[in-house]
Amino acid sequence: MSRVFSGVQPTGNIHIGNYLGALKQFVELQNDHDCIYCIVDMHSITVPQDPKELKKHILDVAALYLAVGLDPEKSIVFVQSDVSGHAELAWILMCNSYTGELSRMTQFKQKSKERESAPAGLFTYPILMAADILLYDTNIVPVGNDQKQHIELTRDIAIRVNNTYGETFVVPDGRFLKEGARIMALDDPLSKMSKSAPNAFSRISLLDDAAKVKKSIMRATTDSEGSVRFDPENKPGVSNLLTIYSVFSGIAIADLEKQYDGQGYGALKKDLVEVVQQNLEPIQKRYNEIRNSQELVNILRDGAERAEIIAEKTLARVKDRFGLGL
Ligand code: ATP
Ligand code: LTN
Numbered sequence: 001m002s003r004v005f006s007g008v009q010p011t012g013n014i015h016i017g018n019y020l021g022a023l024k025q026f027v028e029l030q031n032d033h034d035c036i037y038c039i040v041d042m043h044s045i046t047v048p049q050d051p052k053e054l055k056k057h058i059l060d061v062a063a064l065y066l067a068v069g070l071d072p073e074k075s076i077v078f079v080q081s082d083v084s085g086h087a088e089l090a091w092i093l094m095c096n097s098y099t100g101e102l103s104r105m106t107q108f109k110q111k112s113k114e115r116e117s118a119p120a121g122l123f124t125y126p127i128l129m130a131a132d133i134l135l136y137d138t139n140i141v142p143v144g145n146d147q148k149q150h151i152e153l154t155r156d157i158a159i160r161v162n163n164t165y166g167e168t169f170v171v172p173d174g175r176f177l178k179e180g181a182r183i184m185a186l187d188d189p190l191s192k193m194s195k196s197a198p199n200a201f202s203r204i205s206l207l208d209d210a211a212k213v214k215k216s217i218m219r220a221t222t223d224s225e226g227s228v229r230f231d232p233e234n235k236p237g238v239s240n241l242l243t244i245y246s247v248f249s250g251i252a253i254a255d256l257e258k259q260y261d262g263q264g265y266g267a268l269k270k271d272l273v274e275v276v277q278q279n280l281e282p283i284q285k286r287y288n289e290i291r292n293s294q295e296l297v298n299i300l301r302d303g304a305e306r307a308e309i310i311a312e313k314t315l316a317r318v319k320d321r322f323g324l325g326l
């Protein structure tokens with residue numbers, strides 16, 4: 001069975017972009033793949049975090065993983081910092097990566113632009129991500145489109161090490177969805193929906209109540225044309241709403257265009273509010289059941305133990321290839 005690995009940062013509540021672009025795939029893959037899903041807390045400290053909030057968000061994301069349908073019987077679910085091999089392998093990979101290739105990463109350019117001086121960890125972030133993936137001999141990495149460049153870099157590093165030190169790493173492939181891989185911000189359909197954007201109405205979090213969902217969608221930026229048509233270039237706002245509608249409801253975009261032909265954006269938005277609320281309801285119910293349970297902690301502990309066994313094997317192989325240790 002091929003191995004799947006992916007991660008989400010505990011930097012805030014998961015939004016429908018994370019869900020439609022990544023988590024929905026996680027759940028689909030667990031039936032016929034060997035899946036490992038991680039809460040990448042060490043990635044989140046590449047920008048300052050409040051320690052209390054971070055601890056809380058780790059459990060929030062873990063509970064959401066389970067609430068959207070990840071089954072600990074089928075998938076390994078764990079917290080990155082519980083398995084020290086991630087940091088260890090990252091160092092080895094760092095010594096086999098170049099500052100030039102890291103400077104080209106658009107996420108680094110964007111995130112470092114926002115601050116006066118950038119932490120070194122923000123620069124080496126993609127290498128820790130490569131370590132996460134390569135540590136588990138991963139074949140497939142389900143992620144949103146924004147991670148394409150990081151996956152390419154991971155592949156480059158794996159191929160480079162294999163060429164220099166002999167077959168060491170499995171070279172992974174990214175898995176990107178056709179629809180949902182890039183959900184845009186509701187207030188600015190030219191930027192991706194993001195956990196960290198200051199305007200809370202720019203996103204819908206999986207834990208938002210009905211009133212917040214309604215307000216965010218009814219306020220969403222559209223255009224002045226008034227016709228419901230999928231055209232991301234000229235009508236990014238309406239196209240984004242159609243994508244969200246389609247992925248949540250399973251109705252093809254072309255059918256939605258027909259259904260709302262001749263109606264204004266009001267009708268589309270009103271129905272979308274309902275579709276989103278209906279989808280979030282069971283997720284929130286399960287989340288509330290599990291969030292404060294001992295079961296959640298036990299699942300993460302057990303996940304870390306299982307992950308560590310695989311990680312240690314890979315690390316031993318890597319150290320041997322590099323001539324490290326006794
Ligand atoms: P931030 O929003 O704070 O920049 P993030 O949500 O991009 O953070 P992660 O939590 O690590 O960062 O992302 C988890 C997964 O969700 C990744 O696979 C990422 O590609 C995907 N993802 C993030 N934003 C979107 C989006 N707007 N549309 C689709 N997928 C997304
Ligand atoms: N960089 C990713 C999160 C992430 C990840 C990973 C995804 C860290 N390590 C390994 C897939 C595999 C992000 O910001 N979305």
